[in-house]
Amino acid sequence: MIPFAFQTTRHVVVEPGASGRIGTLVAELGARHVFLVTDRGIEAAGLLEPALNGLRAAGIAVTLHTDVVADPPEALVLKAVEAARAAGADAVVSVGGGSSMDVAKLVALLVPGRQQLADIYGVGLARGPRLPLVLAPTTAGTGSEVTPISIVTTGAGEKKGVVAPVLIPDVAVLDADLTLGLPAPVTAATGVDAMVHAIEAFTSKRLKNPVSDCLAREALRLLAGNIAEACRNGSNRDARQAMLLGSMLAGMAFANAPVAAVHALAYPVGARFHVPHGLSNALVLPAVLRFNMTAAEALYAELAGIVVPEAGGSEAARAAALVDRLGRLGGELGLPVRLAEVGITAADVPALAEDAMKQTRLLINNPREVTLADATRIYGESL
Numbered sequence: 001m002i003p004f005a006f007q008t009t010r011h012v013v014v015e016p017g018a019s020g021r022i023g024t025l026v027a028e029l030g031a032r033h034v035f036l037v038t039d040r041g042i043e044a045a046g047l048l049e050p051a052l053n054g055l056r057a058a059g060i061a062v063t064l065h066t067d068v069v070a071d072p073p074e075a076l077v078l079k080a081v082e083a084a085r086a087a088g089a090d091a092v093v094s095v096g097g098g099s100s101m102d103v104a105k106l107v108a109l110l111v112p113g114r115q116q117l118a119d120i121y122g123v124g125l126a127r128g129p130r131l132p133l134v135l136a137p138t139t140a141g142t143g144s145e146v147t148p149i150s151i152v153t154t155g156a157g158e159k160k161g162v163v164a165p166v167l168i169p170d171v172a173v174l175d176a177d178l179t180l181g182l183p184a185p186v187t188a189a190t191g192v193d194a195m196v197h198a199i200e201a202f203t204s205k206r207l208k209n210p211v212s213d214c215l216a217r218e219a220l221r222l223l224a225g226n227i228a229e230a231c232r233n234g235s236n237r238d239a240r241q242a243m244l245l246g247s248m249l250a251g252m253a254f255a256n257a258p259v260a261a262v263h264a265l266a267y268p269v270g271a272r273f274h275v276p277h278g279l280s281n282a283l284v285l286p287a288v289l290r291f292n293m294t295a296a297e298a299l300y301a302e303l304a305g306i307v308v309p310e311a312g313g314s315e316a317a318r319a320a321a322l323v324d325r326l327g328r329l330g331g332e333l334g335l336p337v338r339l340a341e342v343g344i345t346a347a348d349v350p351a352l353a354e355d356a357m358k359q360t361r362l363l364i365n366n367p368r369e370v371t372l373a374d375a376t377r378i379y380g381e382s383l
Contacts, residue, residue, distance in 0.1 A: 004211070007148070009145065009170070009171065011171045012171075013173045014244070014245060014248075017175060020053065020054045022095075022134060023051075023055040023057055023058030025134055026058065027059075027060060029091060031091030032090060033087065033088055033089050033090050034060055034092070035065060035084040035091070035131075036063065037103050038065070040066045042095060048064075051093065051095050063089055065083055065084070071153045072099050077106050077110075081117075085113075091133070097137065102149075105169070108130045109166060112131070114129070122361070123161075132170050133170050135172055136175060137172075137174070137178070139247075140240070140247040141191065143250050143251015146251040146255060148163055150162045158267075158271055159271050163361070174248060184234065184334060186276075186278075187227070187234065189276055190247075191223055192279075192285070192330060192333070193277060194247040195220060196259070198254075199326075200258075201216045203260070203292070203367050204260060212256045217303075218249055222245055222246030224306060226243050227243065231334070258362065258365045260366035260367070261288050261363060261368075264356050267280070267356070267359055268356050272355070279336065283342070284378065284379070286326065286327035287378045291370075296319075296368070301322070304321050349380055349383070354372070
């Protein structure tokens, strides 16, 4: 067996209504003043109320920060850090989607003031101390509640990651009630994102290990088995809880066996065209899977037993069945299936490909090497 290390969030709470326990969980971490990071949509939907009520009942002061937007830019992160410092917060909580959780992680890290954001982009550059951190996702997609990763938009066409163990949250709260009634397109896009996490972790060229493999397989089983029902019936609490659990397990997997070319090619789509991250992944997924087939056939065949258990025949046939099934999934869930449907044209492809090649921390994990010409062809196939 190859040597490996595995790290994840140390305390996980999985229960409908669990966000009402955030006050108790924060108090157990010794905090008295929480900086709560979210966006205006979450606030308007009333999803904060259980957490706020629980915090008040525990006697914990709250400073609410609702300025997060999708693909958060550096300026937004730095503004949140200053607001948390001014408030005197001694812990950070987020009830929200991936962007809110990513901002919360960086606020918790940067408030103590030991490092600057510009100095910690990359792998292993961020260090502590940080404030206690509790995250409750409102979508089943990013898995950010258990990952050491925060993504920031640094320019018109580029996203950068801060990746370090210090960003792993203290507590993850998986409350299906926070996702009830989530619109089907959001459920579909975030669900596909989580499936991509599981698939890319399972096929990662670097750091793939027996623990991440087990998590990825179980994540894919939960996600593939519940995503259609969660989209069709947004009030199905069991399906919603299964999606949240699958998303978290996929997050645990890819936090240790990193994602690869699907994400590398999706990031420029999101940064340049403001396409939601999950949908960006869904749009390039089929072409990347076909590209990787020569290097990942055996692994795809293994995953076919989970996603398309009826598939038989040779290893190549089972792998092809997986790629075909995942290629049809987005359309079956009502998502756009071509880049052209989100306003991307052939004229945009060269710039997208150039930006994708900057995602070296991701591309080195891909089972097959990706060149600039390869990235160009993959985008072209996805138009």
